């Protein structure tokens with residue numbers, strides 16, 4: 145007879161852990177299992193490319209909750225287990241070891257797998273992604289024999305890793321296919337600022353370049369060849385080119401989706417009693433003009449988890465949370481609120497040379513997002529402008545002497 149849980153959560157990352165915690169906070173008395181394919185207790189992912197990679201925070205300090213917490217809350221942890229198939233009619237999942245588990249409600253919180261390079265050499269020793277603890281532990285183990293690192297992808301994870309590795313004394317090259325770093329997530333002033341910061345720290349940033357292959361010796365990566373024939377010798381390659389949502393078992397079970405699982409504003413999928421949250425959930429977002437998007441952030445993971453917990457405890461509330469995000473590179477603290485996708489104007493507030501300034505994004509005159517660098521006050525006060533889609537005189541937004549709260 146298969147085990148059956150009232151709520152089975154698949155994926156023991158940020159969203160899954162928060163869903164279990166929120167259900168118990170809301171006095172849910174049914175049985176809960178939190179099942180994940182990693183062997184570890186739920187832990188925070190952001191430090192993987194920051195303090196944990198730097199060796200500044202041990203693993204026990206990045207746990208989402210201490211070990212005793214889960215037993216105290218009567219949450220069954222099924223770790224090191226992987227769901228392979230879902231049977232929505234029988235309300236069961238089957239694991240890679242053949243075990244079947246039944247559910248009353250299934251919360252799919254599986255995040256995504258790092259996108260891999262498709263070129264020759266993509267799986268050599270010394271080629272790494274930065275998605276889970278094991279990835280980073282492998283990098284740390286190799287570190288003593290590494291002098292030169294090539295980072296492929298100038299997104300947040302690649303740049304954060306570049307900052308840490310530079311601090312650790314490595315010679316770092318960042319390769320970006322587009323003509324600026326952070327092109328997918330930020331406006332040009334922010335990209336140019338971070339490029340200049342990295343270069344000032346000795347990072348070789350190359351824009352508009354294509355990777356041809358990873359060069360090998362004795363099964364290990366020894367360099368990256370670019371499409372123009374240039375070879376960059378290195379002992380480590382870090383690939384940060386995005387993720388593919390981990391949704392194959394649900395898609396095979398017939399759920400609506402493609403790039404993620406499509407959910408409604410209460411995180412319901414098209415299958416009965418099946419919900420999806422976090423990086424893998426494609427939802428219509430008000431802050432993206434209603435477009436269906438996936439957000440890859442702790443904010444979204446936690447807030448969607450809370451949305452499902454509210455629904456399952458009888459107090460449904462639509463997911464309508466304002467997106468926010470952060471990144472740490474060197475001594476720079478970037479805080480983002482809103483989504484800058486589709487902006488038509490980027491206003492620089494303050495002087496980037498002081499290393500404390502903000503970029504305010506407008507679309508058709510309305511404030512849609514802020515990127516704040518060492519400028520927490522702007523981040524806190526600018527939130528209301530984004531929430532309301534405020535229309536404000538750009539000259540006032542650009543003037544750091546005018547507090548943003550007076551403009552809301």
Ligand code: FAD
Pocket residue numbers: 154155156157158159160179180181182189190191192193225226227228253254255256274275276301390393421422423424439440441442443445468469470471472
């Ligand atoms: P995850 O936390 O990835 O958890 C999903 C879990 O499900 C994983 O353990 C996975 O192995 C498991 N799983 C997948 N498939 C199965 C299966 N079939 N069966 C069982 N288990 C399965 N966000 C920020 O807001 N700020 C930051 O500074 C920031 N920095 C980041 C740095 C790094 C290096 C990374 C990788 C992410 C960062 N993020 C940051 C993003 C943030 O961590 C993610 O958005 C968040 O972890 C998403 O939570 P999740 O629960 O959806 O997915």
